[in-house]
Amino acid sequence: MKQLTAEDLAIRSLGERNIDSPLDPYFKECGYVHDFYSDDARVLVDHNLESIRTTFQNGGEPLCFEASGPRRKIFFDPAETICAVVTCGGLCPGLNDVIRAIVMQAYHRYGVPRTLGIPYGFEGLIPEYGHKLINLTPRFVSNIHQFGGTDIGTSRGPQDPVQMVDRLIELKVNVLFVIGGDGTQRGGHAIDEEARRRGYQLAVVGVPKTIDNDMIYMDKSFGYDTACAAAVEAITAAHTEARSARNGIGMVKLMGRHSGFIACSAAIASGEANCVLIPEVPFVLEGDNGFLEAMRQRVVRRGHAVIIVAEGAGQDLMASSAGEDASGNKKLGDIGVFLKGRLEAYFRQRKTELALKYIDPSYLIRSVPASTQDRIYCMRLGQAAVHAAMAGKTGVVVARWHSSYVHLPVGMVTSSRRTVDSGGDLWLSVLETTGQPPRFR
């Protein structure tokens, strides 16, 4: 990652207007200290003491994020504001929770009369698709958080920002909430730029989505906790199959294209996994210290084994595949099917009985309703997003950082990817929990 500067963290605002927030009475009555939510409120980016000391010693100022929260003075007059929400990319638990939180917060707390649901992702802003806009009333969203998926639909891939801004202007939309991954946030950014270029006052506020938990500068991504919980159920099934059969192996492939967070967390939670493979830690198949022989020995010694493999692990071991999906993600080789074949061949060759059951639960994880903690997190993110938008922030995403809700410039979260530190405490806990060797080599 390049060195950040204070400019990188600056949040763009549409400007100042002297409109009193309808939440003002709350502030007064509850005794909220107004400065807490002023634009000057700051949350340290890096809380490593030595970094901070060095910065001060060099006469610098430690970098901080802008704190999220309601502002006393807002930019948009609620009664004349039209909001819109769009969800893009693959399913992730909590999408409906974020939609609901935005609609409820805009309607009930700010008095925004109308929030539109853009149907099927950015497609919904391109007239030729012919999708029908959705009127997101409190009644429409009242129960949607009980369901997985997104009730306004989603699609993959970018659309033309010019056409999208044309449509937003036509609809008189003042605020666009963009819920999606890094590609989607870049799409939102393009809309923001195009609107700015035309001088159309549009606030674009993102809520970052990645089930893999691989976006930087946030404590976690929404849906990740839920995904881990659903993953544990698949691991339990694998464990049950494995221990019920002689020389049973249960293998589960979990999400994680570039980052093995779900695999790591689900393995620790289950307490049943004997081996975790993630993209960040290369491994070798063959040889006395290789994966295959290690699994064989485990099975011979203990009668069964449970293996968890993140979808992005071991890509170097397979013949390269080609192509990308509609979101522009490189298509991965199927490491689960590959390892299944290799394990079966190896055990056969070594004349060791093997009963391998392979589980690929993908959609069963992506589509479930949000867990309790994710429901809280999505509610908080949605509420924060509305505060940001009503205050006229744009080109911004909301996130939680070190337990505080903050505004991040959209460019920051799309600039690089968070990965599991193979020298850090999460991976150490995985090793401690599974007892697997530090490296298969």
Added chain:
Amino acid sequence: MKQLTAEDLAIRSLGERNIDSPLDPYFKECGYVHDFYSDDARVLVDHNLESIRTTFQNGGEPLCFEASGPRRKIFFDPAETICAVVTCGGLCPGLNDVIRAIVMQAYHRYGVPRTLGIPYGFEGLIPEYGHKLINLTPRFVSNIHQFGGTDIGTSRGPQDPVQMVDRLIELKVNVLFVIGGDGTQRGGHAIDEEARRRGYQLAVVGVPKTIDNDMIYMDKSFGYDTACAAAVEAITAAHTEARSARNGIGMVKLMGRHSGFIACSAAIASGEANCVLIPEVPFVLEGDNGFLEAMRQRVVRRGHAVIIVAEGAGQDLMASSAGEDASGNKKLGDIGVFLKGRLEAYFRQRKTELALKYIDPSYLIRSVPASTQDRIYCMRLGQAAVHAAMAGKTGVVVARWHSSYVHLPVGMVTSSRRTVDSGGDLWLSVLETTGQPPRFR
């Protein structure tokens, strides 16, 4: 099915001994009418009034099953009895419940000091495998019903009855409980025959297992309710994926090699399925009234569709596969993958957008702990099995028939298979629930 006779229903007994059941005080104190549990207690096989009338008019006697339950006089002296339990074949919810019920009933109600767990199916009775016997104490089994799978292990395929009886005699086993499907029950029957041939007094009592609910003469098979519940979760995932995408189809493959019971019941329960395909109802892919065009029209009209396909459906549509698994079951072609390919090709050809998500939840269904109703059912079956065995019944399986627990000669349940009646009320309810056409043709 061939015409049954009273002889077909006769239960073999090891003989009479004048041993008082340790449950006798219960009978007396509770006022149980002893005749209810006498060997004369009967449960009608067929309760169709016209059949009964005709039988009486012809001077015949309607066929009845022997009622299950405790007998006042038992065959085995509990203090000197050794029981054994074996589980065979694929996983099914409730295996551990049945094991637990048998152990608890034998130990606590009859005072049988020892029940052995035969490890990994019939393999566990063949010395060369080297498996270690399990001592099934009440403590060992106390919590196992909270877990899926089988804590004594399972395997597929038959073993030599001579060797197995050698081993049972060596272990001084008097009672063998056989939990498994039709192949397994045939294996138990072979053991029974072999023991009889040698004059070794062994009671072999079966608890029939089939997750597909395809065994005849029983209200349902254990684990089936649980499987339906787990299947509904997969359908919910498919529905969520389908409705979140433009022209989304969610397709779920469910168990059901020859009988579509799980597919039918799960479809009715979910209330979200738009099409169910089962082995009992052939269907046509092509043409204006074929499956492919019907699905396309549904998607065009309603934006999404949910399809449920039993694994044994549409086998005639695929090039025949070859081979059998270790249990001797013919390997099926993968109808789910096949239909996925055909749907995608057809939609492409008709230039209709399609986002198809295919879910194959197999192990995630087989491995879950039993539902509440299955826990009750398994407890009752296990208790009934112990009553039958202690009374010296052999060559028998226990089952529930028209809400009563009965003894069935093992040959009856392996003689043919139960299927969904395509002219009956279950299939009609599927059609009413899904709105699919009666036939794709």
Added chain:
Amino acid sequence: MKQLTAEDLAIRSLGERNIDSPLDPYFKECGYVHDFYSDDARVLVDHNLESIRTTFQNGGEPLCFEASGPRRKIFFDPAETICAVVTCGGLCPGLNDVIRAIVMQAYHRYGVPRTLGIPYGFEGLIPEYGHKLINLTPRFVSNIHQFGGTDIGTSRGPQDPVQMVDRLIELKVNVLFVIGGDGTQRGGHAIDEEARRRGYQLAVVGVPKTIDNDMIYMDKSFGYDTACAAAVEAITAAHTEARSARNGIGMVKLMGRHSGFIACSAAIASGEANCVLIPEVPFVLEGDNGFLEAMRQRVVRRGHAVIIVAEGAGQDLMASSAGEDASGNKKLGDIGVFLKGRLEAYFRQRKTELALKYIDPSYLIRSVPASTQDRIYCMRLGQAAVHAAMAGKTGVVVARWHSSYVHLPVGMVTSSRRTVDSGGDLWLSVLETTGQPPRFR
């Protein structure tokens, strides 16, 4: 119960009209044998072979229920029919499922354009309450089965049949579906009688509701399976509390005013209960063989105990309470609180440490969404109710009897109550499972 006659079982019909059922094509194409669903189709009331034999020998005819199902000719012209649904009494899992099934079946299968939801029970038919009618479209009901409770509201107690029929006529309602317990079904019957008196052709079809499973002539009542499952969770909590504490007792009070079905089934399912008390089996507190000393001995011997008590158990032990609730049910003394006090006093007196945790989960059981099996059952009941109504049946309830769906005259199900047979196999299984003495006396 008084001796039934064939007249008691006769189903009243509004008459014959030569309207073809819109389901006719289904019949033809699926090859349904039409006689199966003719009014002559019959389901034996009593399938005891000796009773049947005796009846035949006496020249009689065994009693049968009318089979439920679609009729080829129906009474109401769907396009001109208005249906209404009302739910009354306390919550029970599955209410929303039944509503949804009725609306979907009426709309999609018969083409009935309009089904009204009567708000808040029979109150909704009395104008002075000012409740607003609900338009039960397929969209309104599409997701309601995912939620507990009733989306059209409920209330307790009877209302004036004259006013209710006035209102139904005013609304041009032709078919009224009444979902509720015995009091509610009597209310529906009064409406039926009043409409008949006036010559207004109204079909009143009931779906019997009782979470206690205490209605006669049905395999089970809807919601009962779900209630048992929720009850098991409370027992698990009690067991956890009990075994975590020295001399811990966990006691759970479950529904069951007159019948202990939930207590029995939940105890068997949990496998953790050591004592079950139900209204059908009186018990004594004091003395060497009394309940108190038995519990003390269990705790001393095993360190903990789990007790399940049905709310109607042991009412004779408490000073009589007075009064009735709005539904006319006699108010019960709180046996749970009573036993808690007595146990604590007894242990104190006997100088035995005691850590008793008392759990009363009532609303947490009544309010949950239906389990998979109940979702199937409710769907089937709702579909059957619509078939009955469209064929012009009235004064009828639908139920499942010996695995077949049947029509019962409403008077039959309100005539008496089903109870646990203390000399039967369910109670025996409870005794076997818990190991409690047959009687505390």
Added chain:
Amino acid sequence: MKQLTAEDLAIRSLGERNIDSPLDPYFKECGYVHDFYSDDARVLVDHNLESIRTTFQNGGEPLCFEASGPRRKIFFDPAETICAVVTCGGLCPGLNDVIRAIVMQAYHRYGVPRTLGIPYGFEGLIPEYGHKLINLTPRFVSNIHQFGGTDIGTSRGPQDPVQMVDRLIELKVNVLFVIGGDGTQRGGHAIDEEARRRGYQLAVVGVPKTIDNDMIYMDKSFGYDTACAAAVEAITAAHTEARSARNGIGMVKLMGRHSGFIACSAAIASGEANCVLIPEVPFVLEGDNGFLEAMRQRVVRRGHAVIIVAEGAGQDLMASSAGEDASGNKKLGDIGVFLKGRLEAYFRQRKTELALKYIDPSYLIRSVPASTQDRIYCMRLGQAAVHAAMAGKTGVVVARWHSSYVHLPVGMVTSSRRTVDSGGDLWLSVLETTGQPPRFR
């Protein structure tokens, strides 16, 4: 809170011994930077930038906690170490997870041959109770995390440190893990002091437990997430009851003697609560802006309401109760029952119909197994506790602070209590979510 000093944060160590950690190979092979886990690794206590700046400007040094993690050199020789684990106080989800993590980590990662389970809390160290010690093998603990409660038992209240240390010395215990709340940690501290006084080298390491999440200097307490999830189920039941009845109110009492965290989080997660009452925010019952009239208006306006009340809320409104429980906690008045009475009286007086259902789910929350996130958290805490103990740390508890695992001197966490800041962002989110007035006054 008094001003902290660096001395307050100093962790006591039993000393230095030059024993290589058995984890050393892991470090080397994985490339862990050893300094990360050195005793010099530090985690900032307060990451407010202005505080840090001021401290530096005054020539001070910002306070830091010692980082948790494996040390290269350890104090105890694993092969000769005996560990012991004790759980005290009320149940909390995750107790078994922490026990399991400690046993697995000590046995598998360090090679400690023996870990004892102290039965029923501190009682288990007092011989006169006659409790039998538990041998905590990996097999004993392998499945316990699937169950709520504590498999080694718990009790309330302090015991004599002299007797307890006598017993620990007799048992040759070198390491004592104390899992419990502030009283329990004080008890552990007394043991630590007594052992030190005698010169017996005992490491006492605590894992802080409080379901209320009210302990300071930790991101959250284990079991809290699970409790929130279970609480949401009770709220859902209350909501279902409330909306199914005319003028229905569902009221749920949740844990929270001094701190309303569970009430706040569960309310946000459910999205269905209309009013939350917590100990930190006083409220007034009577008057136009009082709680009673506000609830009445909500019910009249919207037909139903859902109220959540923390058990410690509104204690000033009730006549003072007396006494303490065995843990020395002041007995609270039952605010739920009190408010139920007041609401019913008020509605009656104002002639407003009311159907109030009151739910007190206490044990159903405390006794459930840990959620996925809590399972991870407990695993990490248990692993950290073993690292600390083996390194010879004592008088210490492990916790997560700003996403890092740290060592806290036991005195710190018992010095005061964490509460919901009524001027902070959590309470603001509650107000935004419920729409309740900032104050009832």
